[in-house]
Amino acid sequence: MRLLETVAAHEYGAPAKQLARETGLALPTAYHLLRTLVHEGYLRRDKGRFFLGDAADRLSSSGAQQKRRSTVADALAHWRDRIGAPVYYAMYRDGEIEVMCVADSRETPAVAEWADFRETGHAHAVGKCLLSQLDEDTRREHLARYPVRSLTPYTVRDNDALLRRLARTRRMEPVVERQEYALGAVCAAVPITVGTTAATMAISLPAHQADQLPSMTRRLQAEMGRHMGALALSISI
Template identity: 45%
Template sequence: MSVRGVPVSTGPFGVLRRALRVLEAVDRHPGGVPEAALARELGLAPPAVRELAEALELEGYLARVDGAWTLGGAVAVLGQHNREQLVRVRLEQRLAELRDELGAAVYFGRYHDGELAVEAVAADELTAPAVREWADFRATAHASAIGKCLLGQLDHDGRRDHLARHPAARLTARTITDQQQLMHRLERQPATVPVLDIQEYALGTVCAAVPVSAGSTVGCLATSLPVEQAHRLRAAAELLAERAAPLMLAMAV
């Protein structure tokens, strides 16, 4: 099946593409469009359209008026000076919700202008403590789940350039410092599989990260747990992957 010529795929990126197609279709109907007509236009089942439209309504991008879907108030501010503020607020809301759902600290990282940045953190000192940045995150991408997830989204030359500027230093006994081995792992990392850090950055901490790409953003969503809770990491990573689509939608629209 395709939506206006765009193949429908599974996973968070497929959800994001379908949600954006719904938004575009509603935009073509200034007076509003009934759900059944929207489903026919997009070639999707009505229940799928309803789920996507309701998610967009929750974000403020769509509104239901007299049984028809129309653009919501959030669309009006896009492109204006407060767009970055809107995106930031939505990002922080989503991270806080994830922190509470996981019972663990949650992070949003981005690779921009050749450097890694952890741009937002939702943590609680008692119930969901954040990783202590004892070594500059920007220089230790080779050892962290966030860093490896971001480097994995770059091309071969981009990875080599980063590692040339930030040589892989040994942080713990588990840190990979051999550049060829690191490059090999990054190139073989499946895009749909969470990236893990099992005490490579800091002893006593395990982390997982999944990619979050919206527009030109090379980003990732990550979580960390004390090593004694390492048995929870896989399930936490899977939940991050499931929640990545609403986050991408909030950032991309």
């Protein structure tokens, strides 16, 4: 790792002797490790100088991605504690609804995924919020793969009814559902658009606390407004 860090500090590469000196390694040890790192693709050698290889670039990219995800997870945990409700982050990617991160606790448990969230976007606020950000053709294509089906007595009844409801949703307006996905739970989702990515932050509450959902949703929007600039890069994972 010290060798990798030292090579990364030299934009134009460095020879083995210099790397051994800067890392404090014996020259034979440095040569052995450098050969191994080149063989594994973490370094490449060109005209006697060593540079980072493709494997190191992939490692760096994965680390940066993990850091961005950690930033989102930390923000969700902060909002969970501030608002007093579980917070969800989801996005529409490659034609699928993906819940990327959930921050809940023993006191504020998340809604159990008893039916696949990807297949039931018509029933929960997260899915409907994401679908509301898509154009109508993309919505219809999604519903052709995952048609509306009743999960509770409150679930929207068919594809056309859902499409009409989505068409009435104003741009960037929160989406609310009450016991459509799971009896005993209500949910609100706030849309996020970063470039062409459709994403959302959402909260859920037990149905007996439904009267608190509007005020908690406004608090989520306010929190997002204060921190969204810093999170804009992080959520485009």
